[in-house]
Amino acid sequence: MSNPKQDPKFDVDGVPTTGHEWDGIREYDKPLPRWWLYLLFGTIVWAIGYCIVYPAIPLWQGATRGTSGWSSRGQLAAEMKAVDARRADILAAIEATPVEQIPQNEKLMSFAIEGGRSAFKVYCAQCHGSGAQGGKGYPNLNDDDWLWGGDLATIHQTIQHGIRFEADENTRLSMMPAFGRDGLLDAQQLRDVTAYVRVISKQDAPSAASRRGAKVFADNCVSCHGETGQGDRTQGAPNLTDAIWLYGGDTESILETVTNSRFGVMPAWGGRLEPVTVKQLAVYVHSLGGGE
Numbered sequence: 318m319s320n321p322k323q324d325p326k327f328d329v330d331g332v333p334t335t336g337h338e339w340d341g342i343r344e345y346d347k348p349l350p351r352w353w354l355y356l357l358f359g360t361i362v363w364a365i366g367y368c369i370v371y372p373a374i375p376l377w378q379g380a381t382r383g384t385s386g387w388s389s390r391g392q393l394a395a396e397m398k399a400v401d402a403r404r405a406d407i408l409a410a411i412e413a414t415p416v417e418q419i420p421q422n423e424k425l426m427s428f429a430i431e432g433g434r435s436a437f438k439v440y441c442a443q444c445h446g447s448g449a450q451g452g453k454g455y456p457n458l459n460d461d462d463w464l465w466g467g468d469l470a471t472i473h474q475t476i477q478h479g480i481r482f483e484a485d486e487n488t489r490l491s492m493m494p495a496f497g498r499d500g501l502l503d504a505q506q507l508r509d510v511t512a513y514v515r516v517i518s519k520q521d522a523p524s525a526a527s528r529r530g531a532k533v534f535a536d537n538c539v540s541c542h543g544e545t546g547q548g549d550r551t552q553g554a555p556n557l558t559d560a561i562w563l564y565g566g567d568t569e570s571i572l573e574t575v576t577n578s579r580f581g582v583m584p585a586w587g588g589r590l591e592p593v594t595v596k597q598l599a600v601y602v603h604s605l606g607g608g609e
Contacts, residue, residue, distance in 0.1 A: 411425055411429055411596055430597075432593075433601025437449070437602070464555055468608070472608065476586050476587070481580060485587070488585055495576065497575065506529075508530075509527070510533040513528075513533070514530070514534070518558055534546070541554040563581075
């Protein structure tokens with residue numbers, strides 16, 4: 318009979334050890350508490366039941382459907398259907414009302430603004446910014462400077478058909494010649510007309526270059542920008558006399574614009590969104606403060 322003191326597996330304080338020892342420390346061979354085991358087995362049973370009742374096990378395509386037929390996608394679809402049913406009447410009223418008349422109905426106006434705000438964050442904020450403040454090449458929709466006009470009907474037209482969007486035959490079209498790239502003006506004339514634009518925008522004092530540029534402007538630019546440079550909304554020609562610039566009003570930016578032109582494109586959302594959503598977007602943009 319072996320001596321327990323010499324056997325690597327013997328009781329310590331009445332509890333057997335596994336025989337494992339490290340640096341004088343021995344490992345107890347003590348069973349887990351029954352309550353803990355019952356809890357473990359209970360969670361295993363619950364997990365098996367869950368996998369049977371609910372979608373849980375991934376498959377090559379999709380997952381097991383579960384005996385209950387429930388899914389989070391199905392629940393979302395049901396909730397969205399209920400929301401659509403609750404707002405169907407007011408959406409139908411917005412769709413049936415000419416966009417210019419929506420502000421006359423306070424309930425429709427409030428609903429359209431909130432709906433447009435949500436749609437703007439999804440479809441428009443990527444270019445115009447979350448606050449519609451715009452950026453270089455993307456108009457600020459909060460001010461009162463509009464290339465094509467800022468009344469409700471005009472904003473609606475712009476959103477619906479886009480700008481220079483070739484897939485829409487009713488898109489807004491305007492094209493500024495690339496005076497330098499296409500050889501319409503020489504380098505001196507380009508610098509002179511740039512100097513003139515800087516003068517009429519009240520950024521520089523008149524100079525010999527700007528006086529020469531006035532002649533270049535009169536011969537090449539007044540048909541779109543007007544004799545005073547205040548622009549023409551029927552052509553989308555910007556006002557050159559204020560302090561608002563889509564691509565920058567410094568000398569280098571103006572020279573680049575005159576030399577190579579600009580060709581910004583806005584999608585025609587009428588072919589992508591429902592008509593009522595386009596109306597709500599127009600109402601929301603008009604409500605930002607710059608609408609006319």
